[in-house]
Amino acid sequence: MKERQLLGIHGLLPARVKTMKEQLFLCKLTVDNYTTATGKYLYLNDLMQRNEKLFYKLLTENIEQLLPIVYTPTVGLVCQRFGFLFRRPEGIFLNIYDKGNVQQILKNWPEKGVKVIVVTDGERILGLGDLGAHGMGIPVGKLSLYTALSGINPKACLPITLDCGTNNETLLNDPQYVGLREKRIGGERYEAFVDEFMEACVEEYGPNILIQFEDFGSHHAFKFLEKYRHKYCVFNDDLQGTAAVVLAGLMSSSRITGKKLSESKILFLGAGGAANGIASLLVMGMIRQGVSKEEAIGKIFLIDADGLVVNTRTKGDLIGPKKYYAKDLNEMDDLNAIVNNVKPNILIGVSTKGGAFTPKVLKSMAAISKRPVIFALSNPTNNAECTPQEAYQHTEGRCVYASGSPFKEVEYQGKTYKTGQGNNCYIFPGVGLGVMLSQMLHIPEEVFLIAADTIAENIKQEHLDKGSVYPPITDIYNMSGLIAEAIMKYAFEKNLAGINRPESIPDFIEKHQYSTSYEDALRPTWEIPPLDTKYDMEKWDPPKSFC
Numbered sequence: 018m019k020e021r022q023l024l025g026i027h028g029l030l031p032a033r034v035k036t037m038k039e040q041l042f043l044c045k046l047t048v049d050n051y052t053t054a055t056g057k058y059l060y061l062n063d064l065m066q067r068n069e070k071l072f073y074k075l076l077t078e079n080i081e082q083l084l085p086i087v088y089t090p091t092v093g094l095v096c097q098r099f100g101f102l103f104r105r106p107e108g109i110f111l112n113i114y115d116k117g118n119v120q121q122i123l124k125n126w127p128e129k130g131v132k133v134i135v136v137t138d139g140e141r142i143l144g145l146g147d148l149g150a151h152g153m154g155i156p157v158g159k160l161s162l163y164t165a166l167s168g169i170n171p172k173a174c175l176p177i178t179l180d181c182g183t184n185n186e187t188l189l190n191d192p193q194y195v196g197l198r199e200k201r202i203g204g205e206r207y208e209a210f211v212d213e214f215m216e217a218c219v220e221e222y223g224p225n226i227l228i229q230f231e232d233f234g235s236h237h238a239f240k241f242l243e244k245y246r247h248k249y250c251v252f253n254d255d256l257q258g259t260a261a262v263v264l265a266g267l268m269s270s271s272r273i274t275g276k277k278l279s280e281s282k283i284l285f286l287g288a289g290g291a292a293n294g295i296a297s298l299l300v301m302g303m304i305r306q307g308v309s310k311e312e313a314i315g316k317i318f319l320i321d322a323d324g325l326v327v328n329t330r331t332k333g334d335l336i337g338p339k340k341y342y343a344k345d346l347n348e349m350d351d352l353n354a355i356v357n358n359v360k361p362n363i364l365i366g367v368s369t370k371g372g373a374f375t376p377k378v379l380k381s382m383a384a385i386s387k388r389p390v391i392f393a394l395s396n397p398t399n400n401a402e403c404t405p406q407e408a409y410q411h412t413e414g415r416c417v418y419a420s421g422s423p424f425k426e427v428e429y430q431g432k433t434y435k436t437g438q439g440n441n442c443y444i445f446p447g448v449g450l451g452v453m454l455s456q457m458l459h460i461p462e463e464v465f466l467i468a469a470d471t472i473a474e475n476i477k478q479e480h481l482d483k484g485s486v487y488p489p490i491t492d493i494y495n496m497s498g499l500i501a502e503a504i505m506k507y508a509f510e511k512n513l514a515g516i517n518r519p520e521s522i523p524d525f526i527e528k529h530q531y532s533t534s535y536e537d538a539l540r541p542t543w544e545i546p547p548l549d550t551k552y553d554m555e556k557w558d559p560p561k562s563f564c
């Protein structure tokens with residue numbers, strides 16, 4: 018009542034003041050009443066705008082049920098229909114004609130204490146391809162998970178879409194398309210625009226601003242990561258986040274198969290960003306187990322649209338990082354023939370080709386090893402290379418399975434399996450929290466090994482017994498705290514932190530996490546120094562240590 022009077026809204030609401038618990042009950046009832054996933058998404062999106070705390074409380078209390086609505090796979094559907102569904106600003110659209118004015122436009126965002134940005138250019142949205150400006154659903158969804166899965170204050174999160182056109186003809190001809198109606202502008206003009214964007218973010222929010230690249234085309238994903246990783250606080254979720262979650266899943270698979278990663282042969286269907294990102298972290302993981310870099314690379318095989326990546330290709334190219342994994346083998350393009358030739362014990366799908374792991378391929382995997390590992394990681398659900406049901410059925414229930422999108426429980430020969438979701442949502446919220454709170458200026462690759470180790474260490478036998486190589490979704494919030502703690506420790510040890518070491522790292526993390534309680538409405542988030550000076554990156558002297 019006091020709040021209503023202070024805000025001058027007394028009388029605009031009926032007399033009864035409801036508790037959050039009562040409100041949550043109604044919200045849950047309402048969301049359950051919608052019969053379509055998109056309907057549920059729109060209701061939740063509306064709730065987020067209307068009552069942020071209630072939205073996040075509902076989401077965190079029902080994370081297993083609602084994650085597939087605010088995130089993969091429904092978010093993919095929303096992006097595909099974004100032109101119909103767009104209602105109100107939820108992030109910033111910067112189009113290539115804004116070049117020269119990017120910082121000015123960032124100032125239009127009403128929140129000033131931005132700490133984390135997720136940016137896409139919409140060129141490779143999930144496994145759905147180029148959705149141009151309609152990719153905005155992805156940064157919005159990812160950032161809502163930063164809050165729901167690691168407790169970063171939503172006011173600190175800014176979703177951004179760089180609209181440089183689209184090569185998607187269907188969208189270009191769609192009257193409902195809301196982006197720039199022209200072909201993608203690439204080359205130097207595009208890169209200069211992204212450069213300006215990065216500089217503007219630092220100018221506006223300071224050198225610690227954490228920038229997560231999401232769903233760029235794989236060529237640009239690699240290029241920008243290499244270009245910016247030593248200059249800005251940046252990571253690429255599809256390369257590094259996905260890699261970490263796969264490494265974690267493979268480390269726990271070893272507990273089932275009895276085969277170390279460094280003793281494995283790994284075949285990837287797909288040779289784009291995700292495949293190469295995963296492969297390079299797996300190499301680091303294998304080196305830790307005592308093999309040389311060359312040996313580790315020798316255990317990884319890639320297949321692209323033109324077949325197995327081999328040194329003497331007549332069909333297909335060897336451009337980009339996939340060339341490191343090219344083998345001295347004959348050209349082959351049939352997956353089953355490749356499986357029988359290479360004889361991998363781990364098969365990873367990052368191809369966007371739904372159903373590509375056919376019964377024949379799965380049976381071949383089962384003939385090669387006692388416990389074949391099958392990860393069907395392409396998103397959303399329809400793009401999964403095989404379902405858990407198919408995987409168990411065609412491997413006589415012997416496989417270790419994970420998917421990128423969520424699947425319901427499956428039954429095989431009287432046993433119920435709840436397979437794990439090898440999705441980067443296990444990684445990026447905790448990495449973001451740890452990096453942000455320790456005020457690192459750059460994100461070394463070790464951070465992703467730390468995140469993978471933290472997940473792997475927390476997988477219990479009971480999860481493995483149920484068929485999952487990941488902890489349950491309901492544990493992610495706690496996992497994120499543990500990942501953040503491990504990253505902060507690393508940052509202090511390596512003198513990468515921009516703050517003094519707090520007495521207790523877990524208490525420090527907890528103190529800075531978002532609270533969904535109404536009573537905590539006035540709880541400060543964290544101190545944000547006034548940015549009245551311009552940062553000159555050339556002259557910036559990174560703090561060695563304040564410890």
Ligand SMILES: O=C([O-])CC(=O)C(=O)O
Nearest residue numbers: 089143144255396440441
């Ligand atoms: O968004 C997801 O579910 C995982 C991801 O980064 C992608 O598929 O691009």
Ligand SMILES: [Mg+2]
Nearest residue numbers: 143231232255
């Ligand atoms: Mg992604």
